[in-house]
Amino acid sequence: MKKAPEKALDPEPTVPRAFTTVSGRTIEGLYRPEGVGDLDYDRDLGDPGQYPFTRGIHESMYRGKVWTMRQFAGFGSATQTNERFKYLLEHGVQGLSVAFDLPTLMGRDPDHPLALGEVGKCGVAITSLADMETLFQGIPMDQVSTSMTINSPAAMILAFYIIVGEKTGVPESRLAGTLQADILKEFIAQKEFIYPPRPSMRIVVDMIRYCTERMPNWNSISISGYHIREAGSTAAQELAFTLRDGIEYVQWCVDAGMRVDDFAPRLSFFFNSHSDFFEEIAKFRAARRLWARTMKERFGATNPRAWMCRFHAQTAGVSLTAQQPYNNVVRTALQALAAVLGGAQSLHTNSLDEALALPTEEAATIALRTQQVIAYESGVVNTPDPLAGSYFLEKLTNDLEAEALEYFRRIDAMGGMVAAIERGFPQREIQDAAFRFQRAVERREKIIVGVNAHVMEEKRFPTLYIGENVGVEQAARVAALKATRDSGRVRRSLDELKRVARGNENLMNPILEAARAYATLGEMCDALREVWGEYEEPALF
Amino acid sequence: MTGMTSRRIRVVIAKPGLDGHDRGAKVVARALRDAGMEVIYTGLRQSPEQIVGAAEQEDADIVGLSILSGAHLPICRRVLDLLRERRMEGVRVFVGGIIPAQDVPELRKMGVAEVFLPGASTQDVVRMIESAVSPR
Numbered sequence: 001m002k003k004a005p006e007k008a009l010d011p012e013p014t015v016p017r018a019f020t021t022v023s024g025r026t027i028e029g030l031y032r033p034e035g036v037g038d039l040d041y042d043r044d045l046g047d048p049g050q051y052p053f054t055r056g057i058h059e060s061m062y063r064g065k066v067w068t069m070r071q072f073a074g075f076g077s078a079t080q081t082n083e084r085f086k087y088l089l090e091h092g093v094q095g096l097s098v099a100f101d102l103p104t105l106m107g108r109d110p111d112h113p114l115a116l117g118e119v120g121k122c123g124v125a126i127t128s129l130a131d132m133e134t135l136f137q138g139i140p141m142d143q144v145s146t147s148m149t150i151n152s153p154a155a156m157i158l159a160f161y162i163i164v165g166e167k168t169g170v171p172e173s174r175l176a177g178t179l180q181a182d183i184l185k186e187f188i189a190q191k192e193f194i195y196p197p198r199p200s201m202r203i204v205v206d207m208i209r210y211c212t213e214r215m216p217n218w219n220s221i222s223i224s225g226y227h228i229r230e231a232g233s234t235a236a237q238e239l240a241f242t243l244r245d246g247i248e249y250v251q252w253c254v255d256a257g258m259r260v261d262d263f264a265p266r267l268s269f270f271f272n273s274h275s276d277f278f279e280e281i282a283k284f285r286a287a288r289r290l291w292a293r294t295m296k297e298r299f300g301a302t303n304p305r306a307w308m309c310r311f312h313a314q315t316a317g318v319s320l321t322a323q324q325p326y327n328n329v330v331r332t333a334l335q336a337l338a339a340v341l342g343g344a345q346s347l348h349t350n351s352l353d354e355a356l357a358l359p360t361e362e363a364a365t366i367a368l369r370t371q372q373v374i375a376y377e378s379g380v381v382n383t384p385d386p387l388a389g390s391y392f393l394e395k396l397t398n399d400l401e402a403e404a405l406e407y408f409r410r411i412d413a414m415g416g417m418v419a420a421i422e423r424g425f426p427q428r429e430i431q432d433a434a435f436r437f438q439r440a441v442e443r444r445e446k447i448i449v450g451v452n453a454h455v456m457e458e459k460r461f462p463t464l465y466i467g468e469n470v471g472v473e474q475a476a477r478v479a480a481l482k483a484t485r486d487s488g489r490v491r492r493s494l495d496e497l498k499r500v501a502r503g504n505e506n507l508m509n510p511i512l513e514a515a516r517a518y519a520t521l522g523e524m525c526d527a528l529r530e531v532w533g534e535y536e537e538p539a540l541f
Numbered sequence: 542m543t544g545m546t547s548r549r550i551r552v553v554i555a556k557p558g559l560d561g562h563d564r565g566a567k568v569v570a571r572a573l574r575d576a577g578m579e580v581i582y583t584g585l586r587q588s589p590e591q592i593v594g595a596a597e598q599e600d601a602d603i604v605g606l607s608i609l610s611g612a613h614l615p616i617c618r619r620v621l622d623l624l625r626e627r628r629m630e631g632v633r634v635f636v637g638g639i640i641p642a643q644d645v646p647e648l649r650k651m652g653v654a655e656v657f658l659p660g661a662s663t664q665d666v667v668r669m670i671e672s673a674v675s676p677r
Contacts, residue, residue: 102559102610106586114559114588116619117612122560191561191585231564318564322659355659357611357641431567438568442662451660463641466611539584541554541570 018445021276022319023234024436025399031391039394044289048384052292054285054397056343057308061384066375068346070147070312071368074099074124075358076470078134081124085139087361093368095177095346097147098135099123100157105192107153107525110474120470122358127478128520132160133167142170146177147222147312147346152194154181155207155508156524159515178219178268178312181207184245184417185224188426189231191537194525197418199532203507204249205256210508212263219268221249222312228426229272230318232434235283236400238272240407241417241426243290247408248417250299260299264306273339273347274316275331281387282396284342287311290401313339314348320355324450325461328352333370340374341387347371357463424540431541478520485518493517494527501531550674553601555583555592557608557616565637566607572663578670589619596624596632602674603654605666608638614647621652633673637661 019027028035039045046052049059058064071093074081085096101123103115109127110119119125126132141164150157158179162172183200186193193200204221211220225233225242233241246267253263271287273280291309295301315335320328329352336349349367351359359367375381387393414420421427440446447453493514500510514524554570556563563585574580581599583592596604608616613636624632636648637657645656655669 106559108559114586116558116589117615118559118610121611122609186561191563193561231562232568355639357639434564435568435571438572438663442664448660452662460642463643465641465643468615537584539582541567541574541580541582 021235021279022274022437022446023236023276023279023433024440025235025279031395033391035391036394036398039398045388051296051304051307053288053308055385055388057288057310057345058384061343062340062375062381063384066381067340067344068095068145069093069368069371069375070095070097070346070348071364072097072099072147072149072314072348073364074101075122075464075466076120076124077473078124078126078131080120082135082137082139084361085135088364088368089139089144091365091368092372095145095147096139097348098149100148100150101125102192103127104157104521105150105152107156107194107521109478109520109522110471111478112522115471117468117471119474121466125470125474126157126160126521127474128481128518129160129163129515130477130481130518132157132164136164136168141165141168142174146175147180148177149180151180151183151186151190151192152200153521153525154179155203155511156515156521158207159508159512162512163515172215172218174217175215176217178222179207179211180222180224180270182221182224182245182270184248184421185227185242187421187535187537188228188241188245189233189430190227193535193537195528195532196535197421199501199528200535201248201252201418205252206507208249208253208263208266209256209258210506211266212258218266220263220266222268222270223249224270226270226272226314228430229274229316231430232318232437233430234433235274235276235279236403237407237426237429237433239283239287239290239400240404242269242271243287243294243404244408244411244417246291247294247298250295251416254299260295260301261303261306264295264299264301265303265308269309269311271311271313271344272316273313273335273342273344275319275335277334277338278393278396279400280335280338281342282393282400284311284313284339284344285385285393285397286400286404288343289397290404310345312346312348313342313344315339315350317350317354320350320352321448321450322355323458324456325352325356327450328354329366329370332367333374336370336374337378337380340380341385343385353461353463356461358466360462360464424538427537428540481518481520489517490514490519490523493519494523497524497527498531501528550578550603550670551581551599551601552578552670553581553583553592553596553599553604555587555595555604555606556585557587557589557592557606557620558610558612559586560608560610561585562609563607565609566605569605569607569637569663569666573667573670576667589616589623592620593623593627593629597627597629601632603633603635603670606634606636606638608636608640611639613638613640614644617648617653618651635666635669635673637666
């Protein structure tokens with residue numbers, strides 16, 4: 001490639017830059033002991049594995065076991081994704097993570113008008129139990145743990161997974177993995193909601209109850225800040241809204257009569273690992289301390305596992321650029337390092353083509369190799385929480401915790417997170433932060449290499465291409481399924497689902513029966529739409 | 542702006558398809574409003590029919606589609622077909638989102654005025670609209 005004369009295209013930034021983080025936090029010229037005030041080691045940090053877990057949830061951290069390298073994948077048909085899963089497992093991935101397409105995420109069958117062009121595009125199309133059987137063909141479900149990123153129709157997808165396990169001889173009690181099932185952050189940030197907030201919360205509570213009683217190795221929910229951050233929040237907002245969502249789920253479960261020590265140990269978290277290195281590490285440490293204190297002091301949990309904030313991290317997709325995509329490998333490596341220094345239990349690293357398309361096999365491999373280099377070459381795994389005691393990091397940790405507590409106070413005063421969402425509070429806070437960041441980039445107060453500084457002419461970059469045929473094929477598969485299944489059993493199971501939805505028995509039982517009858521995801525979700533209606537948020541900007 | 546003879550540019554910003562990632566749509570909507578345009582944001586999950594209906598009802602000069610899901614080709618084609626069917630060819634269409642570079646020529650060929658890829662500045666969007674929309 002002919003190199004463009006850089007100076008001509010790109011004069012150096014002239015606006016003086018303030019010393020701020022990517023979230024706009026001002027950073028001082030020097031941090032000294034007095035900045036961390038009366039920091040008490042036992043009270044505020046504790047050894048790794050000790051309350052309040054600021055330094056990590058395990059005593060030996062990565063000396064005992066490095067984090068789970070869990071790469072999110074899915075595209076096209078169940079057959080195509082099954083092949084990618086097998087490829088990833090052969091190359092050292094330890095846990096699977098399923099990305100579903102938008103029709104699946106929104107509970108729509110592939111022949112629905114709004115599914116136009118969306119089938120198999122940003123994830124795999126799973127319309128019924130039959131597709132889940134294909135997706136896990138030849139994968140030992142008792143040996144891999146599986147994370148499934150699905151929210152509104154999470155209960156149906158969990159039912160498919162349980163039944164495939166059953167059919168291949170793995171009982172639900174032995175299935176290991178995580179269901180995202182975090183509907184609150186959908187209302188706040190990612191917007192893949194179907195039903196109004198309150199019935200949506202009921203499904204979550206029913207699932208948590210089911211998993212608590214029958215699936216001891218299953219994380220019933222993954223309370224997610226990732227999407228809140230991608231939508232443009234600051235680090236403090238990500239921390240605050242995620243943990244306050246966690247409080248909301250715990251409160252609803254307690255109100256439904258569950259014991260916090262029984263279900264809370266299986267709650268898990270999912271954070272973004274963004275570009276500002278120290279602020280992110282501090283955020284992870286603050287999350288652990290804040291959650292431990294909240295569970296112990298606010299909910300009276302006595303089971304130490306209920307105090308632990310176990311979390312998955314993903315590097316920040318939103319920070320990656322379409323320009324000079326190879327630079328994204330470097331960004332991702334730094335963000336992954338922050339997640340590791342922050343004590344993540346599992347990690348997804350984004351591929352360098354994130355801002356262009358779904359990853360090619362080559363790009364996905366480099367992303368995985370990035371984690372392996374950190375784990376096996378950098379030496380950062382040799383001792384837990386190596387940055388503890390840094391005046392700067394401890395001050396940041398304290399500040400983030402205090403800012404999150406202030407948000408807790410405001411949301412509590414509104415009557416909780418569901419009430420805050422109904423009045424648009426977290427949505428507005430995030431939207432304002434996103435706009436402030438964009439303005440800062442356009443004024444070059446924030447520099448993004450390759451975008452508003454150090455720009456070069458771009459050369460063509462090969463990306464994964466997913467054709468339009470997946471939608472047609474998937475619709476044909478569903479039509480064939482509908483022609484062969486027992487339609488009477490399907491109808492009866494959907495009627496039963498509606499009956500239970502109107503009452504208050506656990507929804508998991510009729511959902512499992514409908515899934516066994518090969519009712520489609522769209523049919524099950526429509527049955528609940530009939531009872532609860534659909535949520536439409538006010539279109540504000 | 543000359544007051545009596547010209548009016549504010551009217552823009553419909555829409556999120557077609559099933560995707561809910563609305564950060565870009567909202568940032569652009571706000572920047573266009575700050576630039577003095579009349580902005581109508583449709584909200585999420587609008588069908589091409591609903592979007593063209595909104596453009597008609599709001600007497601829009603231009604429609605901006607935010608698409609990150611990979612469905613940009615069929616959706617843009619449908620929106621442009623509907624505009625032609627309803628004799629609304631004067632309404633321009635622009636697109637922003639995660640769009641592979643190899644699809645840009647095809648989008649231009651079907652009549653899309655401009656395609657904004659990740660990293661585009663909102664000021665570029667403002668300038669494009671000001672030059673694409675003739676004052677009336």
